[in-house]
Amino acid sequence: MHDRIDARMRELGLELPPPLPAPRSRMRRLQFHERLIYLSGNGPFRGPELIYAGKLGADLTLEQGIEAARLTALNLIGVLRGEGVALDRITWVKALGMVNSHPAFIDQPAVVNGFSELIADVFGEDRGLPARSACGMASMPWDMAIEIEAIVAVD
C-alpha cells in the first residue's frame, strides 16, 4: 500500500516525524469527500514540539524556512499515513503555503519550495506537482514559521 513511497523515502534518506498529537481544536486533520482528501493546515512540528517558530525576514533564515517547509511536508505525509491512506495511490492536487512573514520579506516561493521539492522527489513529477499558492502572513498560530494545507486525490 505504501511500498513504492516507503522505498523512495528510504532512498532519499527521509524519515517521518513522530505522529502529531490529536488536534487541540474540534476539527479533523483530514476530511474525505469522494476521491478528494482535504488536509488541514500543518506546521513544522516534531510530535507535540514546534521546531521552527518566528517570522521569515526577521527571526529565521531562508534556510530555516526551507527546513520548516520540509518538516511540514513530512507531517502532511505522516497524517495521510496515520489515517491509513494508501500513499502509493495519491496525487497532489493543490497546496497553499502560508509563510509567517515580516512585511518586507518577499521570498515566500523559495520557502515553500522546501515542501514542493520534497513532495515532487517522493511522489514523482506525475503525482507530486500540485497547483500551488504561496503567500506572506502577518502572524501564525503558536508563531509557527509556516503552515501548509493541501488537497490530494486518491485513485
Place this chain on the structure above:
Amino acid sequence: MHDRIDARMRELGLELPPPLPAPRSRMRRLQFHERLIYLSGNGPFRGPELIYAGKLGADLTLEQGIEAARLTALNLIGVLRGEGVALDRITWVKALGMVNSHPAFIDQPAVVNGFSELIADVFGEDRGLPARSACGMASMPWDMAIEIEAIVAVD
C-alpha cells in the same frame, strides 16, 4: 429539511442573525459544484452592520474574537439556509479561518474555535468537524475581525 438542525439550535439557544444584504461585489455568497458548496468568506456582521472590527492582539480581546467567529459561523449557516440548502443533509468538509491579527498575535486557533465549537455543537461530530486552517492576516475588508470561508458537501 432543517428540522433536526433547527431543533438543535433552539436547544443551544442559538438564533440566526438577520439575512445579509446582497453582496456589493459581483460574486456569489455560495457556488455549487456537484455535491460540494463553496461558501464565500463571511464575517461578523448582523445584517448590514459589522459588529466586530479591529485586530486581535491590538483592538480586540480574545473573547471578542471568539464571539466574532461564532457570529460568522451563524452567518455561514444563514447563507446556506437562505439559499434553500437542506441543513440536515450537509457535512462540513473544509474551513479557512482568517484572523485580523497584530503581528505578535499567535492565538488564531482559539479565535477560530468560536466557529468550530458552534459548528460541531450544531451539526454533531460526524458532520460538523471539517479539515481546518487558521492564520493571521495583516488586514481585512472593512477591518472585520475575522473572515471564514468553507466548503460543505450535500448528501
Place this chain on the structure above:
Amino acid sequence: MHDRIDARMRELGLELPPPLPAPRSRMRRLQFHERLIYLSGNGPFRGPELIYAGKLGADLTLEQGIEAARLTALNLIGVLRGEGVALDRITWVKALGMVNSHPAFIDQPAVVNGFSELIADVFGEDRGLPARSACGMASMPWDMAIEIEAIVAVD
C-alpha cells in the same frame, strides 16, 4: 472552442498578456481533478515582468490595485487557454484574492473587484460569478500587489 469568449474579449477591448514563463518552482500552473481545474496563485505579470509591486495603502493607489487585479484575471484566463482548456465551457467556482496590504488598508474587496468585474463581463453572470474571499496579506512573493488563485469547472 473559445469562439464565444474570444468574441466577447474583443468586444470589451481585452487582450491576453504574453504567456507566462514556466514556473520557477516544481509546481503546476493548473491541476485537473475530474471536472475541476485548480489554478495556482497568479499575479500582475506581463510575461516574465512583474508590473505592479508594493502594498496597497502604502505604495500603490486603489486604481493601481484594481489594474493589478485585472491583469491577474487576464493571466488566469491565459493559463487556462495555454493549457488547451475550452474557455466556452468553464464556470468559475471559487476565487481567493490575496491583496498585499499595509496593516491599515481595509478595501481589499474594491481591489479584487478588478478581477471579478472582468471575469463576470467576459464569462457572463451565469458562469462568471464564483464564490469569493478577499483578504490582506503581510507580504507577497516578489512583492507582487495581488495574488489570485481560483477553481473552475469544465462542462
